[in-house]
């Protein structure tokens with residue numbers, strides 16, 4: 001098989017941590033590559049496929065799916081690779097949400113969800129995925145991990161490394177069943193080198209449990225939409241957003257969405273235009289008018305009791321009002337099927353399934369995410385948008401994208417939507433992402449996460465001082481996984497043997 005064709009040879013579903021350890025030990029004996037997934041959606045980044053064809057995919061979430069704890073006082077939960085209400089199939093962020101509802105906990109604790117409610121809490125968080133409440137940086141909000149190391153040993157990080165005092169009822173339990181230290185999910189760092197990062201976007205171990213902080217119900221909520229009429233309003237808007245986000249007047253992870261992202265979630269390209277080539281400025285203006293949206297649309301939310309929300313809204317509204325033609329909406333001001341009504345749920349941690357309709361923008365739609373990080377600066381945003389828009393056009397594809405605003409940076413998510421049955425478009429989509437990676441690196445921008453096919457290329461751009469980052473990762477990889485059995489090639493980190501065999505793409 002070609003080395004860029006990603007196919008598993010088999011799938012195994014361990015029933016418990018001991019199974020994971022047994023599989024890992026066996027894989028070591030025969031030097032066989034394993035590829036752990038939780039649910040395996042990983043949408044836009046390669047799905048459930050392994051980087052090395054023929055790997056055994058370990059479907060961690062199939063059986064390791066328990067809610068281990070929801071702690072109201074400490075506002076955290078502990079989950080296995082997938083979080084499932086016993087007896088349910090379909091194991092997602094949705095289930096965590098349903099669990100809170102079923103146990104009358106939602107009035108106390110909120111979860112944070114990504115755009116699509118169908119992924120796994122653990123998978124998304126270890127991949128450093130984002131959501132849109134104030135707890136939108138999932139990795140920032142994790143606290144305490146349990147990991148099966150490549151040699152089969154079980155490790156708990158942070159305060160989890162400190163044993164819970166022995167009690168008669170726990171003294172004979174296997175390590176994986178022992179209670180966590182009482183501060184394991186309230187203080188992330190423990191003592192000594194902080195190694196949690198080694199188990200995110202990585203191939204250094206298989207995560208079997210994860211602590212996540214949950215947001216206390218803020219006691220009031222209001223989502224809103226601010227429409228920006230012109231394409232280059234992006235510049236001014238981003239400069240307005242920066243101080244508001246830094247001083248937390250913008251409390252959540254808001255998004256600045258290009259008109260076509262909203263349009264594509266509401267209808268296919270043919271429902272707006274008979275063109276097959278990329279839409280023009282005029283076409284986009286027409287669509288914006290038709291949907292009563294801006295060329296850019298800013299979705300945010302206010303959290304807290306009414307007087308707090310009122311104060312924040314005055315600040316935010318006042319700051320944006322300097323942009324000519326800007327308009328402000330609450331969900332009830334918009335049509336029944338509006339994106340604001342979907343975001344209204346997402347930004348309060350209610351899972352939704354509406355947004356992936358983007359994919360149907362073209363017939364037989366499939367998508368790839370290109371996700372560079374940028375400063376929260378109008379100039380940088382315009383430059384990054386300009387480069388990606390131009391390259392999309394050269395590839396014959398529409399620019400569909402959004403900026404999600406973190407504390408001090410933006411994830412610019414460009415959704416490369418293409419017809420997967422059209423070999424020409426497939427080729428162009430590949431050309432596009434590869435070209436954009438190089439273009440962005442030349443401007444000092446790197447991606448936060450990526451598809452299997454371009455992991456090597458992206459790791460190759462993180463090459464400061466003769467690639468010291470990758471070299472360090474490779475040393476660790478060989479040390480902890482000498483047989484190279486866990487997810488070889490994940491994030492461009494390869495065991496020596498695979499480097500010698502020329503596996504890098």
Ligand code: ADP
Nearest residue numbers: 036037038039040041042119120123124206207
């Ligand atoms: P989701 O279904 O939420 O999109 P996935 O289950 O597809 O997430 O996981 C995304 C990626 O995260 C996987 O391809 C894998 O590299 C990594 N991953 C997921 N679960 C684990 C785990 N338990 N241990 C180590 N890595 C994992």
